[in-house]
Amino acid sequence: MNSTAIAASGLRKAYGDKTILDGIDLNIGAGSIFSLLGPNGAGKTTTVNVLTTLLKADGGTARVAGHDIASETKAVRAAIGVTGQFAAVDDLLTGEENLQLMADLHRLRGNARQQVVDSLLERFDLTESARKQAATYSGGMRRKLDLAMTLVTKPEIVFLDEPTTGLDPRSRRTMWEIVRELTADGVTIFLTTQYLEEADQLADHIAVLDQGRIVAEGAPDDLKRRVPGSHIRLRFTHLTELEAAARVVPGSTRDDDALTLRVPGNGGSKSLRALLDRLADHSLEADEVSIHTPDLDDVFLALTGHATTEADAR
Template sequence: MTTSAIAVSGLRKAFGDKIVLDGIDLEVGAGTIFSLLGPNGAGKTTTVNVLTTLIRADGGTAQVAGHDVATDARAVRAAIGVTGQFAAVDELLTGQENLQLMVDLDRRGSGDGGRVVADLLERFDLVESAQKPASTYSGGMRRKLDLAMTLVGRPSIIFLDEPTTGLDPRSRRTMWTIIRELVADGATIFLTTQYLEEADQLADRIAVLDQGRLVAQGTPDELKRRLPGTHVRLRFTTVAELDEAARIFPEATRDDEALALRVPSDGGTKSLRSVLDRLDEYSAGAEEFSVHTPDLDDVFLALTGHDTAHDTEAVAK
């Protein structure tokens, strides 16, 4: 595989007279976590469905693991794993039986299916519940079992479509740890999520999709720096120190209750150095120094005009 696990150019898809994907371009580096964000109906799930060969695009090209999704779908499927929005486990079977079923269906199996099942049960902390029906599992356990089933074929690229929706905070963070471990082992993750904190915590790069078009791409920090509002916060120990700093930075906003000053900044090294140099020039000092930037919620709202609350997406109509 090349350094690009996924490469998309000019991808288009329409359902009837509704354009769902309007010529999107994106690239996902091998061994990274890429997160696709967007409001309801933006085309996130349609993008995943095209890249996983579930539906065909109307135009453009897409390569996954070096294979064209339109002309070499079999090779693409052999390289990927897909975990959808809802856990696809058989509730009548035990956790172990669900995994064994996937092993039996995997034509590329090494022959030691029992070892594969045992390793996955241990890796996902499901050993104690392995003999229990999946219907008795909690939401977090079902999601872990679902992801474990996806890994039976040892995919190099894993598509996770809102993998933590409905999980409690503890289960969500457990899933984050598992995702990071998968990448540490060499996997590439393509993640869609309704939780911007999740994208911020996990993703190496993020793309924001709105009305079928990519409106922004970059690292989480790069996206947050696109918005005004970044500032350096200086906190002082006395009112006199605050007054002196306010004279040094007349453009700043002061918070008398917190003895703090907010100095506009782009967050870059040159801007930060300028703030420190001005303090040093007047022999002034601050008790605390920190940089504050807009969060991804601010970015999302500015780019799409949509609130991120309850941002779930069914398959595009």
């Protein structure tokens, strides 16, 4: 696979007179974690379905793992794995049997089949529960089994459509560790999520989708810097120092009780360096310095005008 795992240009999809995707462009590097965020109905799942060849686009082009999604669907499907919003496990089968079934569907036989099954059970810490019915599994175990089933074919690219919805915090963090391990092995992750903390923790690159269009994209920290509210907070030991600093730093806001000074800034090292140099010029030194930037919730609200919601309709 080359350095670009997914490339899309002008993707469009509509249902009747309702436009779901209105000409989106994507360029996702191999071995990275890409996260697509958007409010309810923005088109996140539709994007996944188009890129995984489950839906045909009405316009535009895309290549996944170097293959055209319209003319090379079999090659695309051979290179990817998909984990949907709901665990696609058979409750009547054991965890081991679910994996064996997936291996059979991909024509793995004999020792090769069992080696893959055993290695995935061990990797996802499911060995002890391997011969228990999936119906007895907890939500976190079901999601791990679902992802393990996706990895039977060792895909180059894995699409995770809201993989941790409904999981408790501990199970969610376990999934995060697994995702990081996959990218360490060179797998590309395409992630949609309703948890902005999840995107912030995992994603190398984020795109925000709203009303069928990508309204912003970039690394998580870059997106945060676009939203007003970034500031540097300085804490001093004595009130006299705070007063002196407030006089030499225009636009700052004092909090005498906390002995802190809030200074507007973009969260970057350049503005911090300039501020500290200004204080040093006046023989002032803060006891504590911290940088505060908006989180992804602030970014999401500023860019889309919506609060975050549950999974989108399509």
